[in-house]
Amino acid sequence: MINGTMKPSILLVEDEAALVTLLTYNLEKAGFDVRAAMDGDEGLTMIAERLPDLVVLDWMLPEVSGIEICRQIRRNKVTARLPVIMLTARGEEADRLRGLETGADDYITKPFSPKELIARIRAVLRRSRPATSADELSFADVRLDLAAHRVTRNGREVHLGPTEFRLLRHFLENPGRVFSRERILDAVWGEDAYVEPRTVDVHIRRLRKALNDSGGADLIRTVRAAGYALDRPSGQMATE
Numbered sequence: 001m002i003n004g005t006m007k008p009s010i011l012l013v014e015d016e017a018a019l020v021t022l023l024t025y026n027l028e029k030a031g032f033d034v035r036a037a038m039d040g041d042e043g044l045t046m047i048a049e050r051l052p053d054l055v056v057l058d059w060m061l062p063e064v065s066g067i068e069i070c071r072q073i074r075r076n077k078v079t080a081r082l083p084v085i086m087l088t089a090r091g092e093e094a095d096r097l098r099g100l101e102t103g104a105d106d107y108i109t110k111p112f113s114p115k116e117l118i119a120r121i122r123a124v125l126r127r128s129r130p131a132t133s134a135d136e137l138s139f140a141d142v143r144l145d146l147a148a149h150r151v152t153r154n155g156r157e158v159h160l161g162p163t164e165f166r167l168l169r170h171f172l173e174n175p176g177r178v179f180s181r182e183r184i185l186d187a188v189w190g191e192d193a194y195v196e197p198r199t200v201d202v203h204i205r206r207l208r209k210a211l212n213d214s215g216g217a218d219l220i221r222t223v224r225a226a227g228y229a230l231d232r233p234s235g236q237m238a239t240e
């Protein structure tokens with residue numbers, strides 16, 4: 001659906017095993033790639049590992065509620081626009097409204113049929129996919145496939161951790177621009193993250209090493225006292 005062959009990926013965050021089984025079966029049959037998390041923290045971890053196209057999030061979860069998870073998804077810049085459909089119990093009108101206020105794109109009341117959920121998922125995915133969104137970002141000989149979560153350089157696969165993937169994505173979206181460590185932290189880790197600016201250096205080093213392993217020119221420029229930019233080695237100085 002995204003690039004012609006990729007299945008849209010759905011992350012289910014629901015602690016009722018029987019419902020997860022039922023929904024997984026039906027969603028896969030409807031052509032979705034489905035992963036499931038049993039609680040909110042596991043859900044956030046799975047989102048960080050690989051960004052799904054949509055999250056189906058249960059309101060009633062052990063430990064942290066679905067509402068809090070939805071808030072955390074919205075607060076992080078990387079996931080701020082990730083479509084979320086909330087599952088709520090019957091009759092909780094105030095909860096539903098609160099769910100939408102918290103940033104869910106839609107909600108569906110239990111009990112519901114898998115068919116109904118699939119229709120809602122398709123509707124939200126149609127609405128949420130901006131016409132301008134590119135499925136692939138590229139710079140020089142580096143290609144990043146957003147749907148497949150895959151990076152290649154000069155046709156060869158580059159293996160990146162989730163943070164390096166987000167870093168590279170940020171650079172590819174803003175080629176040539178110099179970003180300070182603080183700006184990179186906000187964009188890649190989110191404004192609420194408690195991460196030291198020096199951590200950026202560590203991940204830049206990893207990204208650089210992964211990209212340059214095949215012997216290509218270094219595309220990440222270190223700007224003394226300013227930060228980093230994705231640039232051609234002989235490229236002109238670009239500033240914000």
Ligand code: CA
Nearest residue numbers: 015058060061
């Ligand atoms: Ca539940």
